Amino acid sequence: MKRSVSWSLSLLLMLGSTIACSACSSDGDGKDDGGGNTQVETNVLKGKVLDTSGKPLAGAQVVADNQVLQNSTVSGTSGSDGTYRLELGKAAVTWNASAQIQKQYNGKTYKFDLHPSNPASFATNEGAVRDFTWKLTGDRPQGGTYGGKVLFNLTVYVDPEDPNTPLERENVELTLTPSGPLVDGSTGAPLTARGTSSGDGFGLQDVALGRYTVTARYAPAGKTARAMIVRLNGGDAYSSSLTADFQTIASTVQRIDLEMKFP
Known part of the structure; x- marks a missing residue:
């Protein structure tokens, strides 16, 4: 849950890079170099997005949601190989990761939440790898179902x-x-x-x-x-x-x- 907090000047300056990135995006075209996309990096959220058959899914929107500042996110799109990479800045905050895919079907546009490999939040200085999978049915981590x-x-x-x-x-x-x-x-x-x-x-x-x-x-x-x-x-x-x-x-x-x- 986001919360409003009064900040000291030094902390606000430290958060500046995160605020500046709240509307930025990544093209997600970074390639998996045989381990680079699975190795956790500080200040980075990255991973891979798969479709319902386990193949790379391009065009999924991945969002890192800042849990300290209101309306502060970093977003990007998975590339043709399904990978994405988001630079989070250096602010001492925590993040939640989520992803969605949009599909045209029988003349209608539908959006789908994707299933995370790990739904836990994480700190900037920890970094995280979060893979996502498109599931047509099944339980969501926070309750409800995908179907x-x-x-x-x-x-x-x-x-x-x-x-x-x-x-x-x-x-x-x-x-x-x-x-x-x-x-x-x-x-x-x-x-x-x-x-x-x-x-x-x-x-x-x-x-x-x-x-x-x-x-x-x-x-x-x-x-x-x-x-x-x-x-x-x-x-x-x-x-x-x-x-x-x-x-x-x-x-x-x-x-x-x-x-x-x-x-």
Whole structure:
């Protein structure tokens, strides 16, 4: 967490180089010389960025965020070999490292936080090597997941075949079938699952971003499953299936919101 502090003149002078670099960037084209990019250097943040298949990822933005001064960062971009190198100055402060990649997919622009090899903060005079990997799903170090969410609501609460039994969303089974490659160009596999709760809502909480054809059925234990009809939240017409893209809710948070009922 950043904090505001009153500084002595000498300390402010020492911090000057960091402030001056708050908007600077590195082209990230430094080559790994067989160990140079893995050897920690004082006053330097460096590392390598990999895509979902473990290959070098160019064009990722890497940010060193000064944990002492407000709005003071050093940023750079990974080069064609995936490496980057950021000069941090000599100020006696601590830093957090993060990275993002931006991708065009089906006419939309998405941003993704990249997974750090080590999420710990570090001091300028220690320097650090922080590698990053693009993950489509999985847990984030600070909580949450890298995948998008497919959330849903039932728009009816009574089973038409059994009016005395309330419907339970836990009995809804979704099937997501990829319509084309996923955002990273890989071939996705159909996903069939039931929802769980999170602070964002009820549904599938960690789904690789792609374009999916969605179907749903109501499948209580010990009973015959029945098809449901679905639509986008607030949409006009229900259908037996729909093909949907994720919507960006906030920065690197993507979601599909659905409603469903019996035909």
